Amino acid sequence: MHAVVFAYHDVGVNCLKALLNAGIQVDLVVTHQDDPNENVWFGSVAKLCEEKNIPCITSSASKLNDLIPKLQALSPDYIFSFYYRHMIPAQILACAKIAALNMHGSLLPKYRGRAPVNWAILNGESETGATLHIMEAKPDAGDIVGQVAVTIGADETATEVFGKVSQAAVKVIEAVLPSLIAGKVPRKPNELKKGSYFGGRKPADGQIHWNQTAAQVHNLVRAVAPPYPGAFTEYAGKTMIVAKTSLNQPIPEHLNLGVCGIQVVDNQVFGICGDRQVVEILEWFPASK
Template sequence: MHAVVFAYHDVGVNCLSALINAGIKIDLVVTHQDDPNENVWFGSVAKMCADRKIPCITPNANELGELVHKLQALSSDYIFSFYYRFMIPQTILACATIAALNMHGSLLPKYRGRAPVNWAILHGETETGATLHVMDTKPDAGDIVGQAAILIGPDETATDVFEKVSQAAVTVIEQALPTLLEGIVPRKPNELEKGSYFGGRKPADGQIHWNQTAKQVHDLVRAVAPPYPGAFTDYQGARMVVARTSLQGPLPTNLELGVCGIQVVDNRVFGICGDRKAVEILEWFPASQ
């Protein structure tokens, strides 16, 4: 079996390794050049390809259409997408002789779209996972090939959960590969009406609104904790990034729970929330740091 792989991030590195270990011949890898303005804390697909002498290119989004003739000539059995960030044109998907498959970091049909791990934490989910699905013209909308679930702990950050999702993605691809190697793609409907779609998140979306509940604030902090841009609030004229919070007590008896915002009591920092409960801020630092 031959494959062309569009890949980035840890999921890209790990799932590409799983394909190679299964004996699939990688005809070409398409990845991204790292953004100098981004905090790149994850594995490099490009470096992996260089180390293993796998053909690798880094076209921009406007150049993808120019790959059609090259991929038609390769006539690979599968096209895989593992956390590749650009929408792959239908003309490219059609170049796979068996199927074009994508790995998504949620339990589809929930959390289709961008930043699925961050959105799941933000919404207080206790479970998410990874889904391998057939690529369609609409994002994350094709039939489901395989899934694996993971639990989200109450204090786990997006980085913690992403590491679990990355391992779940490997589990999914390893479970699916024996059937895929026979040229058979198992399918079950991706029932979109039972799910949800979310767009990308911007650093400005990390602003803490203290009129929300304590759990909502805690979940926001977890969802965007560094190395993501972080939740933030203003205190004494300075913008502060709130990196870690706790909902565990006990709370000082002299907190004013009717006044939303930051209070410092006994050298401990608390955020008073709209439900008259508090989050303790365990770690914060100036945004300019």
């Protein structure tokens, strides 16, 4: 079986390795150039391709259609997308003789769209996962090919959960590869009405609003904790990144629960929230650092 792979991030690295280990012939990999303004804390698809001597190119979203003649000439059995960040045009998907498949970091149909792990934590979910699905013009809308769930701990950060999702993605691809190699694509309906679509997140979305509940603040901190841009608040004229919070620490009796915002008592830092509950800030630092 021959494949063309669009890939980035840890999921891209790990799933590409799974294809190679299964004997899939990867004729071309399309990846992204690392953004100099982004904290790149994950594995490199380009480096893996260099090590494995796999042809690897980058392309802007506006020039993906320029790849169509090349892909038509390669005539791959499958096209895979593993955490590739651009929407792949339908004309490219049509170049796959059997199917074009995408790995998404949620339990579809839940959390279609961007930043699914971050959104799941932000919304206080206790479970997410990885889903391999048929690619269509509409994002994350095709039939489900395989799926593995993972738990989300009450204090786990997006990076920790993403590590679980990355491992789940490998389990999904390894489970379905025998069928794919046989030319058979298992599929079940992706019932979109039972899920929802979420857009991308920006650093500015990390601002803490202390009128929210303590659980909401804690979930925001977990969802965007470094190496993501981080939740932030103003204190003493400075913008502070709040990197770690707890809902379970003992609360001093003399906190003023009637005033939302930061209070420092005996060198401990607390955030008073809109539900008159408290988060203790265990780690924070100036945004300038």
